[in-house]
Amino acid sequence: MNRLLYESSVSYKGYLIIPFIFGQADNYEIYSYKLLSEIGHKNQFHKSENPAKIYGSGVSNIVDIAKEHIEQNSELVYQGDSFKSRYIYRNHLIIIFQERDKCFYDHYPPELLNNIAAPKLFKSEYECLSWIKQGLDGRQVRQRAN
Structure with missing residues (x-):
């Protein structure tokens, strides 16, 4: 699977719709989506892939299908x-x-919806984001060194 297009994700009625490129046919990209639910695993569609079973021709098209x-x-x-x-x-x-x-x-990596967050509490959104960025930047440095 191609990476999830988090930058094109849309929040809609308690779900986060996350598009991704499913594949190609005749040089055209075929889009699909995954869902996160605000109530997590208690919802039947949490982390589901394309429960509508319909694919789209672009990001806005697949978001409309999901909605x-x-x-x-x-x-x-x-x-x-x-x-x-x-x-x-x-x-x-x-x-x-x-x-x-x-x-x-x-915290979700680019290719799959597996939450890799550490069980840690922060006093502010800024403190939380800084801590995550520091960890991701450190991982990048380590990968380049190998």
């Missing part, structure tokens, strides 16, 4: 945008959550 599928099939009661504080750094997706005076995060 329609969510409209028709989701029982999730939308609480607010849990994905509003999301960042892409070195093609990694970082989602920051804040509860009262504590921040924590989810």
Whole structure:
């Protein structure tokens, strides 16, 4: 699978729609998507790949397909945008959550939806992002040295 296009992700009614290039046919790219649910594994579509089973011809097309599928099939009661504080750094997706005076995060690598976040709490979004960037930058330096 090609990398997930986190920079083209769209938050919609409690889900994060994440497009990716599924393949090519006659020199045209075919798009698919994955979903994250704001309530995680309690939702049937969390980390699912293209539950609509329909592919698209571009990012906006596949996002529309995903939205329609969510409209028709989701029982999730939308609480607010849990994905509003999301960042892409070195093609990694970082989602920051804040509860009262504590921040924590989810961290997904470019190719798959496996949360690799450390169980760590932070006092601010800035502190959280700085810590993640430092770790990713250190990993990059180590990879170049090998």
